[in-house]
Amino acid sequence: GSDEAAEPAEVAETAATVAADEPADEPADDAATDDLSVALLVGGPRDDGGFYQAMVDGLEDAADADGAMEVTVIENIAEGGDAGLEAAVQNAADSGDYDLIVAHGFDLVPGVARYAPDYPDQAFVTSLPVEGADNVAVYLTAFEETGYNAGFLAAQGKLLSGSDGAVGFLGGPGLPFEEQALFGFEQAVEQYAPGTEVVSVFTGTFEDPQLAQETATQMFQQGVVSLWNQQAAGQSGVYQACAATEGVVCFGNGIYSEAVSPDVVLASTTSDYGKLVPLWTERLRAGEWSPAIDILDLTNDGTSVTDATAAGLEALPDLQAAIDDYRAGAADLVVETMPTEG
Amino acid sequence: MSGSIDEPHSTTPVPLLDVVGVTHDYGTLRALDDVSLDVAPGEVHALVGENGAGKSTLVKVVAGLLDPTAGSVSADGRAVPLGRTAESVAAGIGVVHQHFSLIESLTATENFLLGRPGSPKVLPLSTARREIAEFGERVGLDVDPDALVADLSIGQRQRLEILTALGWGARMVLLDEPSAVLSPTEADALLDDLKRLCAQGYGFLLITHKLREVEEFADRVTVLRGGRVVGRHSGRVDRDTLVEEMVGAEGRRPEAPAPRDPGPLRVEVRGVASGRLADVDLDLFGGIVVGVAGVVGSGQADLADVLAGARAPDTGTVRLDGTQISGDPVAAWSNGVAVIPEDRERDALALELPVWCNSIAKQHGAIGPWHRVDRSKVSEICDRVIDRLRVKPARHDIAAGGLSGGNQQRLVIGRELDRQPSLVVASEPTRGLDPPSALAVIDGLRSAAAAGAVVVVVASDLDELLELADRLIVVCAGRITMDTDAATPTRQEIGRAMVAVTAA
Amino acid sequence: MTAVVAESADAVEIAAGGSSWTWRASRAVAVAVGITAAVLLLVWLVTGVDPATTLTQFVEGSVGDSRAIARTLVRATPLALVGLGATVAIRGGVINVGGEGQMAIGAIGAVLAVQALGSGAPGLLIWIAAIVAGALGGAAWAIVPAALAATRGVSEILSTLLMNLITVSLLLYLLELPLFADPNPNVITPQGKPIPDAAVLPTIWPDTALHAGVLVAIAAMAGCWWWQRSPGSVRVDLVGANPNLAAQSGLRPRRARTRLLLVSAAFAGVAAAVQLLGVSLRVTTGLTGGIGYTGVLVAVLGGRTPVGTVAAAVAFAALVGGGESLEFEGVPRSIVVLVQAVAVIVVALGAARRRAR
């Protein structure tokens, strides 16, 4: 129905306010130091070097910072198909062991939608809005903005290295959110390095390092001098190709990218899910879980770019300054969202 | 009887092969029990016995493929270590096995080299090619070294096998039923080859079911029954004696069929050409068993195929009781054509399905309404099929593959005859069967004829045909060269018809 | 290649063939205990989770309470449906390992039917239409392998596997089409429109996830059980055991094999429809979740009988459920697939020994 389609946009608007006004609820009692137990459900491997790992790392770092929070990660759920995804949600809720269940990934949303009403006292948070469940909070990522960050990095890579050539976007199966990221990517490239050609190739999977490696190699041969990728397990291949090619620079899509190949990745885009955690723990400890919507975007630093790595500083000494400038002005950036089809 | 059981050795001091007291058990089954025999240079020693007597087991022991429970083998006076093929080859023993001894996708040379003990890691292909040519010429067995075995005739394959054995250095060769798959002419040529080689000092142990070959070619004969030696003879032996020893009390020779009056004309073959067959006309009458003889590849198999409806003729028509048989085996079956194919395992039985499934295979429409197998109906059919040729064990639920070969054949024929066929086309129906099973098969086919059917039997064993048939047709080069009452012609006349283009 | 496959299928059949019930049962128990012990040990060594914890957690996760039992049954439902189709096909010597692709296209077929009827139609009509359309979709996706097998002698094992790989891309493409794509702009992974509420299969065990689709599986099992006692199954056995004999008996083995491949694919399509209406509620890339592969294993494990296949499906589903809950203890879920693989290999080994006897 058409009303369904219209709704999320409104939700998103209010959501921005919610996020900005946090904390909205006042603490109800003295439970601020209560031990919290959190289950994190992810469809793929926890160390995928991408979407999943970003949440795992974010939650675990936040738990360390919190000191009284324990995280259990349930990974690879999607291997069991839709039935497995739903079962994982129900399993976690059924056990009663967790103060909060984080269902990270669009594929887990239907399971949350189905079971959250059965467990009204259980707090959930997931990746898309769920109707009619008061115990489900939501966080959204602005993928066009992630892509915009990436486009900024790629453009800087080209400008600062003084090369004449194209910038590259190396994607996976070509899913809609990748297309959104590409949409933002192209805007940023046009903004920071006007007239630069953008070469985009989708390998068909996030997971095949050899294919990613060969794709990157070909992109370099086609004149790409600065490359950003949206691969998961495939990204190590991208960095291999990068290391083996003279005169090109590469950027990662998360802090773990730097761990994969610290000598190659000059800086990364990042979605800092850790930013969400204090919001959640506060609400939980206050006993006031609400169906809030938080958005990770440029305005709240939820999506951003990392500092230049050591390799980055060495290769492009001016990179850090550009990044600092960019971050300072990030809140004022206007990134167009991709028009939906149909 | 010119020999005696307790005279185990010939007068030759050093036999090429000396088997002493060999016993072999397959689990609880004693396949060989204290068997002794020897082969002297320059002789053909025949080993006969009914199916399952243990002949092939003995060959495998001598070849080193089986390690016997007891006994010893020596060659040229030296003991052969048992259970290893390389040892028996090294001792100068060659083997031509009953089944499966050449690999069709390899060339003659490759087969020659395959498994040759002591051959270098890199194949000496050109040397071997020369060896085959030169050695073949010397012993009078010529084979094209570069031909694929698949392209060789059966006779050439036998020759290649013998050549391989001799080329590997064998002075004596065991031949396990080499003539079973040969046409009479090819078989005679093979045995002539053996005789010639005997003159060069080689020795042969010849296993065969064809007693005529024993009579004509063997210098000595050993008879096995149930794994024991039950008779030894040298010189000319009487066939009846041999048969009696082979089969014990159960054996009887079938009487030559009494000539009978032909029934009505049922099958008309008009101007049929198909495969080797060229423009054949035939009238076949009910109540008559028609034997079809011919050198392999003369067109008799094509005739069987056309009659069975397995193949539509290129030209001409075949009518059964006025209905045309169109090259559709299923339609042929429903018109009353029963088929006993040559290769039972490939074409006639589902080996891993139970006997009952095999029994009803051609009446699967009759085993109940669409929604339910009628168990009693199945039992009834299955009992009939089993009873007809007395399949043993008479059980419905064991896998057909668990039956012995003879009983498998009884099952097939029982099934094919179950629906009172009008025309029975049987290819090699008794090949490789032991005498009781062969007799049961013959009785079954004759009773079908007695019930009014036309029975056509294609077989390469002339003796078998002559025992069975009322009327004999000889095919040569796709044409009928003889068509007569089976009792009339002599073997020589038949032999001439099998090779002559003009009728005798 | 056809002959090669026929032979292999024969062997599978033998692998599944029977001996006495008590003997089979007692050996199965012994083998199961052996595997369990080995797995517990492996888990202990690699992850440090002790056997007692592993075992209790496993039992709780698979059959610990009504919800766990229901989860197991829901999981077993599509598995049993694919497995039943595979069982029928294997008897005729056809090994269809294209269940993944056939399920995906079956789901597309089912969702087309649901969309065509709209949310106004009565539930029962939608369900029947979706299941029929699912069956047609699944079968349609087996036409190419069936045609290649019948005309070119291409092994359906390989062709159906390749079709699965092709389907991965095809499904992604289809799910982007406006006809199928979820119009919700927040949905940024490939997934179809949610099916209307009227189309969702009702829950038949209150307070659990057990949906009415399980009845479809039970009906299919009953149907196969009946079929197994009909002359039709004897004919399929003959085709599987000796195509030459079958051809002489008027059974048209090639046509029969084609039909069996299509039938087993249709079963996969039905499984997909049930999964769509009862679990996924929209077409997703995760709707199949390996069921197409596991279904074949279930058929082998179930000894080519309908009841055995369904029992094996339930056992596998319990294994998955238990394995999943083990992950809360830190045991990687790949242990589940490992155990499934070992179980099937052990069954094949047992069948081989039986055959050798």
Add this chain to the structure above:
Amino acid sequence: MNGSAIWTLDFWEAVFSTGIRLAVPLALAALGELIGERAGVLNLGVGGTMAVGAFAGVVGADTFGVTVGLLVGAVAGALFGALFALLVVMRGANEIVVGFGFALGGLALPSFLYRGVYDTRPSITPHQAVDIPLLSDLPVAGPILFTQPLLVWLMPLVAGAIAFVMTRTSAGLAVRAVGDGPEAARAKGIPVDRTRTLALSAAGSLAGLGGAVLSVGLVGEYSDEIIGGRGFVALALVIAASWRPWLLVVLCLAVGSLQGFQLRAQSLDIGVPVELFQALPFVVTLIVLAFGVGAARAPRALGRLTRA
């Protein structure tokens, strides 16, 4: 970028040089499978064996360096192949069922162990492309053939070795014999089961090496999905190549180059859905399988394992 780039030499050099590298792991595994099938045994578990080799290779390389890693991968694959032979050849278990079990279990085992063994993924420096002096300066052939990681030369090396062994040595003759006529081979004194076991172990070692070349030699790490559909494609190509090693290598190169082409052609904006390109290698494999000469030349015993 526009469609005219397709007419440039650069374009095709890139396509084929990519194709060669993508073909290497595929070809090694497929050549191994060819040996096993020549011996009359179908092993559907190629992908699983590759995964085991990929993982073992990384474990080896992590401790002892790349070369050892490749060897460890090959050895692990050989053990996996020998285990398959033990079950299927020695114990007579159904080769299709066990092969399927190996395909699934072989992917799950390294994934399970990996979680147990490593907290962070080990990273390995893989082989780099080497410019062969003089040859790399040749036009066309230089950029395609002579600026590759040396590992790509394993492909012709192994194919040549297999072609030689199969046709010219007694070992190869024995392998072909047990694949075409196990009963006859046994009658000739060839130890059928032992020959098959050795062939399957060799096959496993090549599949394992293929996996290790992928993880250790080319990419530098193990991940659960690293093998993808390569095992099944290898299986299909062996048949499509009708069991001829050189033709098999050519087909692997063709499939690899097709991948290379699709990656390259995407950026040309020629208006074809990406998904079609991505499915293309599988579609082409299916077509080759259907219209190749494969089946007619199948080893006779293939798929009908008899305990001869």
